[in-house]
Every structure is written in C-alpha cells, then in structure tokens.
Amino acid sequence: MHRRGFLAASLATVLASPRALAQMKMDDMSNMPGMDHAGHDMGAMGQGPVALPQNQPLRELPLLANEAAGPGLFKARLTAESATARFAADRDTPILAYNGISPGPLIETQEGDRVEITFSNRIEGEPSTIHWHGMPVPADQDGNPMDPVAAGADRVYAFELPEGSAGSYWYHPHPHGRTAEQVYRGLAGAFLVKAKADPIPAAYGDTTLFLTDLRLAADGSMPENTMTDMMNGRVGDQVLVNGQKNPRLAVAMGTKRRLRLYNATNARFLRLAFVNAAMTVIGSDGGLLEAPVATDEILLSPAERVELVVAFDKPGTAILTTLDYDRGWMGPGRPEDKGLALLTADVSDTQAEPMPPLPERLRPIARFGQPTVSRRLVFTETMAMKPTGMEMGFLINGMAFDMGRVDIVARAGDTELWEIVNQADMDHPFHLHGTQFQLIERERDGKVSKPPYLAWKDTVNVARGETVRLVTRQERPGTRMYHCHILEHEQLGMMGVVDVQA
Numbered sequence: 001m002h003r004r005g006f007l008a009a010s011l012a013t014v015l016a017s018p019r020a021l022a023q024m025k026m027d028d029m030s031n032m033p034g035m036d037h038a039g040h041d042m043g044a045m046g047q048g049p050v051a052l053p054q055n056q057p058l059r060e061l062p063l064l065a066n067e068a069a070g071p072g073l074f075k076a077r078l079t080a081e082s083a084t085a086r087f088a089a090d091r092d093t094p095i096l097a098y099n100g101i102s103p104g105p106l107i108e109t110q111e112g113d114r115v116e117i118t119f120s121n122r123i124e125g126e127p128s129t130i131h132w133h134g135m136p137v138p139a140d141q142d143g144n145p146m147d148p149v150a151a152g153a154d155r156v157y158a159f160e161l162p163e164g165s166a167g168s169y170w171y172h173p174h175p176h177g178r179t180a181e182q183v184y185r186g187l188a189g190a191f192l193v194k195a196k197a198d199p200i201p202a203a204y205g206d207t208t209l210f211l212t213d214l215r216l217a218a219d220g221s222m223p224e225n226t227m228t229d230m231m232n233g234r235v236g237d238q239v240l241v242n243g244q245k246n247p248r249l250a251v252a253m254g255t256k257r258r259l260r261l262y263n264a265t266n267a268r269f270l271r272l273a274f275v276n277a278a279m280t281v282i283g284s285d286g287g288l289l290e291a292p293v294a295t296d297e298i299l300l301s302p303a304e305r306v307e308l309v310v311a312f313d314k315p316g317t318a319i320l321t322t323l324d325y326d327r328g329w330m331g332p333g334r335p336e337d338k339g340l341a342l343l344t345a346d347v348s349d350t351q352a353e354p355m356p357p358l359p360e361r362l363r364p365i366a367r368f369g370q371p372t373v374s375r376r377l378v379f380t381e382t383m384a385m386k387p388t389g390m391e392m393g394f395l396i397n398g399m400a401f402d403m404g405r406v407d408i409v410a411r412a413g414d415t416e417l418w419e420i421v422n423q424a425d426m427d428h429p430f431h432l433h434g435t436q437f438q439l440i441e442r443e444r445d446g447k448v449s450k451p452p453y454l455a456w457k458d459t460v461n462v463a464r465g466e467t468v469r470l471v472t473r474q475e476r477p478g479t480r481m482y483h484c485h486i487l488e489h490e491q492l493g494m495m496g497v498v499d500v501q502a
C-alpha cells in the first residue's frame with residue numbers, strides 16, 4: 001500500500017483528454033512508479049486475465065449468525081481484516097474481508113427487528129466505517145466518513161428496521177478517501193430485510209447473487225488503481241457472482257426462482273439478459289414493486305439492485321449474460337461489456353413440481369405528495385491547467401466534496417424534488433443516503449420520459465447529458481451523504497453533504 005501516497009499526489013495530474021492520456025500511457029506510464037499495468041491493461045493487449053475456475057455449483061452466501069437469544073433482535077459482529085482468497089487455483093490473493101470472507105456474510109433480518117452489530121476494524125493502519133446502503137438508519141449509525149472507526153478500534157452500530165422496510169440492501173465501508181480501495185479489495189456484503197408477510201411464493205426460494213468484479217495481476221495480487229481507473233472508475237477483468245466466475249445452477253424445467261441481483265462493483269455497468277429464461281422484475285433497491293413487470297433486459301448501474309423471478313421453462317442451458325452498454329469511457333482500454341456469462345443454469349428436461357403463480361399485486365407503494373422544496377445538482381467533469389499538469393475534477397454544482405462543508409440544509413419530513421443534471425461525458429449513478437426515493441422522469445435533449453413503473457430506489461443512473469428528477473423525503477435529522485456511486489468518482493470529489501434538521 002506504499003503506492004497510495006504516489007497515487008494521491010498524482011491525482012492532481014490526472015490527464016483529461018483521451019488523446020493526451022493515450023499518449024501518456026504509451027510514453028510514460030509504464031515507467032512511472034505505481035503504474036504497474038499487469039492484469040487490466042495486459043489484458044487489453046491480448047494476454048488475457050488470470051484464468052479462474054468456472055462451472056462450479058453456485059455457492060449461496062454464508063449467513064451472518066444471529067447471536068441474540070430471543071426474537072426481534074439481530075446481534076452480531078463484523079470484523080474487517082486482511083485475508084487471503086483463492087480466486088485462481090494456483091495462487092493466493094491478499095484481500096480485505098468481513099469475517100474472513102468476500103463477499104461478506106449475508107445478513108438476514110426481518111422488518112421490526114432491532115439490529116446491533118459490533119464492528120471491529122482490524123485493517124492495518126486504515127480507518128473504516130460500515131455504511132448501510134439504502135437503509136433507513138439514524139445518521140449517526142450510518143457509517144458516514146465523519147464518523148471513522150480507527151484501525152484497531154470497535155464500535156456498535158444499532159438501529160431498528162421499521163415496518164415496510166423489507167428490501168435488498170447492502171453494507172460496505174465509507175471512510176474518507178479510502179472507500180473505493182476498501183471495496184474493490186473485498187469489503188462488501190448483502191443485507192436483506194425480509195417482510196413479515198411476503199407475497200412471493202416460498203417455493204421460488206430466495207437467492208442473492210452478489211456481483212463484484214476482480215482484476216488480478218499475474219502473481220495473483222490485486223493491482224492498485226491506475227489513472228484510467230481513477231477517471232473511469234475501476235473495472236475489473238472478470239465479473240464474479242458470490243465470488244465465483246460463471247457458477248452453475250441446476251434446476252428442473254418449469255422451476256421459478258427468486259433472484260436478488262446486486263451490482264457491488266466499483267464502476268462496472270451491467271446490462272443483463274437471461275438467455276433461454278424469462279425474467280420478471282418484482283423488486284428494486286428498496287423492496288417489492290406494486291406489480292410484477294416482465295422484461296428482456298435490465299441495466300444495473302453500480303450499487304443498484306433488482307429482484308427478479310426467473311422462469312426456467314426451456315430444457316437446456318440458460319445463461320445470465322451481459323449486453324453492450326456505452327457508459328462513456330475516457331481514454332483507451334474500454335473493457336468489453338458484452339457476452340460475459342455470469343451464471344449458467346442447467347435446466348433438466350424432467351418437469352418440476354407445479355409452482356404457484358406469482359401474485360398480480362405485490363404490495364402498495366405510497367406516492368409522495370407535492371414537493372415543497374426543489375433542488376438542482378449539476379454533475380460535471382472539469383479539466384484545468386495547473387503548474388503540475390492537467391487537473392481533472394469530479395464536481396457537483398462546481399464543487400468537490402468537503403467534509404467540513406454543508407451543501408444542502410433540509411428539514412426532516414419535507415417532500416423534496418431533486419433534479420440531477422449530468423453535464424459530464426460519463427454516466428454517473430446517483431446515490432442518496434438515509435432514505436429511498438421515487439424516480440419521476442428523465443429528460444434528454446428536451447425529451448421527457450416517465451419510468452415504466454413506480455419503485456423505491458436509493459441509486460439511479462444519470463446518463464451523460466441526461467437530467468433525472470426524483471422525489472424524496474428524509475424522515476430523520478442528521479448529516480447525510482449523496483454521491484456518485486462510481487466509487488473512484490466519489491473519492492475524487494463527486495459527493496455532497498445534506499444536513500437534515502429536525
């Protein structure tokens with residue numbers, strides 16, 4: 001980690017124009033300290049990534065054990081620490097892990113539960129926090145960068161899960177300046193809040209598919225972020241599902257499965273299709289939709305989740321695969337987006353036991369009333385000539401993140417319209433802490449489109465040149481973050497602070 005100092009210093013000289021970057025990569029970068037391109041860029045030159053085993057049976061994520069004796073309380077410990085993983089068969093990879101594993105253990109709770117999780121930061125020399133992504137937890141329990149847990153220290157995160165909060169959330173670090181690296185090195189896990197009365201038939205099961213990506217150097221280690229990574233966000237060489245490359249799932253013909261898909265990558269946009277199986281969207285970031293919606297494809301930008309029912313009605317092979325998606329890429333080395341097999345289902349030709357149908361109504365979603373406040377956040381990427389070179393900025397309303405500055409003062413209980421304007425050259429997935437929102441419309445080149453269905457969201461992609469309007473309400477006072485969930489962009493300044501007052 002000795003290269004971090006260099007990288008931090010070099011951020012001031014991130015080259016901005018694609019041509020300049022290409023030139024610099026060819027001329028200088030391979031000779032610069034910290035610019036070891038083994039893995040990612042070697043792959044782009046045809047050597048290919050380190051081979052990982054494929055076609056192993058899909059692992060379900062191990063559950064975090066509840067240490068509480070009685071009902072209504074979920075009590076556990078999460079320790080962040082260095083660990084060793086075996087992605088490739090013949091070499092070790094040093095990673096960061098929660099309780100020794102990456103992805104971290106699956107936390108499964110129920111609406112109405114009280115949660116008490118003791119976090120032990122055993123990452124050598126680095127502060128960390130745990131942010132409960134998407135969850136309605138008090139601001140001082142939400143792992144803000146202002147509330148670091150020092151290396152070697154412990155703290156308890158405690159909160160209640162209100163009725164109606166069932167959904168597919170997740171947890172990951174959010175320390176100042178270190179989030180991107182701690183996440184790509186392995187710190188992230190899924191946090192399910194289950195409904196007391198769940199309308200989805202239990203026969204469909206409930207499987208979490210936690211999508212991460214991975215870049216390995218030839219020696220099995222994870223290379224540091226390059227300048228290309230800092231500009232575009234780090235995209236790995238391979239996408240993993242529950243830590244496995246293209247695992248297999250055996251199902252009988254006629255089976256329906258409930259699958260929760262998480263985009264837990266730092267920066268990879270996943271446009272997904274299921275070849276030879278029918279997808280129905282039943283839920284979004286913050287839980288079930290009002291009614292199921294059949295779909296052929298899904299765009300899952302970094303940090304978004306979707307809940308699906310997949311019907312395996314054709315015998316043979318059904319593949320969860322990626323399609324091409326242009327999210328705006330700066331410089332050379334745009335990764336291949338399409339044709340990645342993420343999960344392969346083997347559908348037998350023996351008929352499954354008949355499964356109950358999906359209900360036509362899932363749950364009501366309350367509409368917000370008329371907003372009383374409106375806000376406008378303009379996302380830009382800027383370049384400026386500095387004595388040290390070109391400086392690239394990732395800004396909201398012209399400013400880079402400052403932990404000591406309040407950008408927005410809001411009032412608890414107010415319904416607010418937020419307009420997110422992307423005037424930049426890349427897509428930026430917008431995330432707001434502490435609550436869920438509803439997408440109202442998107443506008444691009446003067447053309448306004450409404451979302452196909454109402455949904456609870458905490459992260460929404462704002463494509464380049466697009467304006468997204470959403471309605472939200474913070475129920476509790478406290479300091480909340482909003483930011484681009486390309487974690488490298490968040491780290492470079494595309495984040496702000498909203499102070500919610502009582």
Ligand SMILES: [Cu+2]
Pocket residue numbers: 427428429484485486489490494
């Ligand atoms: Cu971004």
